[in-house]
Amino acid sequence: MATPTSSLEEKLAEREEREKIVLWRRPVQTLHYFFRECGVLSVEYMVKLWNNKKIVLLLALLIGGYYAAYKTPGPHQLLFQRVENQFWWCAWWVWLGILSSVGLGTGLHTFLLYLGPHIASVTMAAYTCNSVDFPSPPYPDDIMCPDEETATGKEMSILTIMSKVRLEAFMWGAGTALGELPPYFMARGARLSGYDPDDEEMEEFEELQRLKDRPEDMSFIDRAKLSVEKLVERVGFFGILACASIPNPLFDLAGITCGHFLVPFWTFFGATLIGKAIIKMHIQKLFVIIAFNxxxxxxxxxxxxxxxxxxxxxxxxxxxxxxxxxxxxxxKPGTGPDTQDGGNLLAWIFEKLILLMITYFILSIVNSFAQNYHKRIHKHARDKKLAQD
Missing domain, CATH: 1.20.5 (Single alpha-helices involved in coiled-coils or other helix-helix interfaces)
Known part of the structure; x- marks a missing residue:
């Protein structure tokens, strides 16, 4: 049998090898592992769908019924179109929120790329038009002042602008709350099953537990992480709410802590949703609106x-x-945008920045999936070796 020392050495060697599996160092192996991981995940999710075929069938019937009603001519079609437009608008912001926090390799900073500029654009339009009654369409695709400006003698208030972007901000915040669930479920499943997952975030959490007995070895970041863990563990709902209500790059650790200590799901998710989608989003909205006054x-x-x-x-x-x-x-509605806008240097730089960040996000997903497959095959090899012993 392998000694603990040799096992640790093998684990460190395996991690060192895994960190080399990136596109700019091993492109062929990385792409090979990426597609293999996609195949494995596809099979796993197909099996899960088959195991829950009654729910899938029910959802298919509901979607089919909605589609049939949507295509049937009648006065109800206008209502259905409004519902569809509102649904996809909300789903877009929820999806961006999930991408911001789910951690598929690295988070995509969708607040800086999408929600922040959207709030800034609405703020500038509100002060320019002295109104938030933008026509729809084309708003929100392209904001234009209404034909007849309202409240011309009245200054535009911050609360009025906040109410105009409340839906988008709430949906984005709800998406970030959903993105925090994977670390919670991973740690909770590991605690209930007694299985020690080979995951960097869990290993970071376990290392922090070991450092509790050696406070002199703690760095400033370790102390900050430990303070987040203590706040969540001791205060419960209000501790999670406090951590979720401020920009907190260490919140993943709060999710792992809640899962490890078996905090009830609705306690964790409820506090996270209130903190991120309501409290923190109002703070961020207020900051952007004031900045673009x-x-x-x-x-x-x-x-x-x-x-x-x-x-x-x-x-x-x-x-x-x-x-x-x-x-x-x-x-005026129906007229095209000014062709000179495309030549604006700042707009060009911002477009290229968005393209660069999205490209890096996609590359990080490919690297992450490839490393997950490497982790998967080594775990399978260890399990097979233990079964033979």
Missing amino acids: ETLLAKAVSLLAFVPMVGSKLEQPFKTFLEKQKNKFHR
Whole structure:
């Protein structure tokens, strides 16, 4: 039988080998493992669907009934179209929220890429039009001022703008709460089954437990993680709520802690949903709306002139960009966008930044799936060896 020392050495060697399986170091092996992992996951999910075929059949019947009613001519079609548009709009933001926190290799920062710019665009349009009664369509695809501006003698309030983006923000926050469930279920399943999963996040949690007896070896990050764990373990619902209500990169550890200590699902998910979708989203919305206040934005752009060397070169592109954005809001319905917008330097840079981050996100998923398959085959080899012994 292998000694604990040799077992640990094998585990470290295996992890070192796994970390080398990335596209920029071993492209052929990484892609091979990626497709094998996709195949394995597809089979596993097909088996799960077959085991729950009654639920699948019921959902198929409901979708089929809805589709038949949707295609049947009648006055109800208008209502169905509204429901469909609202459903896909909400589903889009929930999906972006899940991508932001689910951790498929690395999270996609969808608040910075999508929700934040959307709130900023609505804020700028609200102050420019002095109204939030944007026509729909084309809003939310392309925001334009209403034909007749309302409340022209009244200043636009922050609460009015917050209410305009409340649905999108709540759905995005709910998606981030859903993305926190995998670490919770992983740790809970491991605790109930007594199985020690070979997962980096669980190993990080276990290492933190061992460091409790050696506080002198703890780094600042370890102490921060331990404080999150203690808060969640001792305070329960309100501790989870406090951790979820602020931008917290260590919240994955809170999910693992809740799963490990068998915190009830609705206690964990309820506190996470309230914290992320309501409290934290109102804080983030408020920050973006205040930052893109018309007066503050103009002052911020004017301050760019004081930046040494490049200030004068930065100020003019920002002013041009903001001016074009305001002109777009006053465009008449049915007219195309200004063709000069595509040549704006800031818009071009932002588009390329989005493309770069999405590309990195996709590459990280490929690497993560390939490493998971490597982990899978080594686990199978260990289980087979133990069965033979």
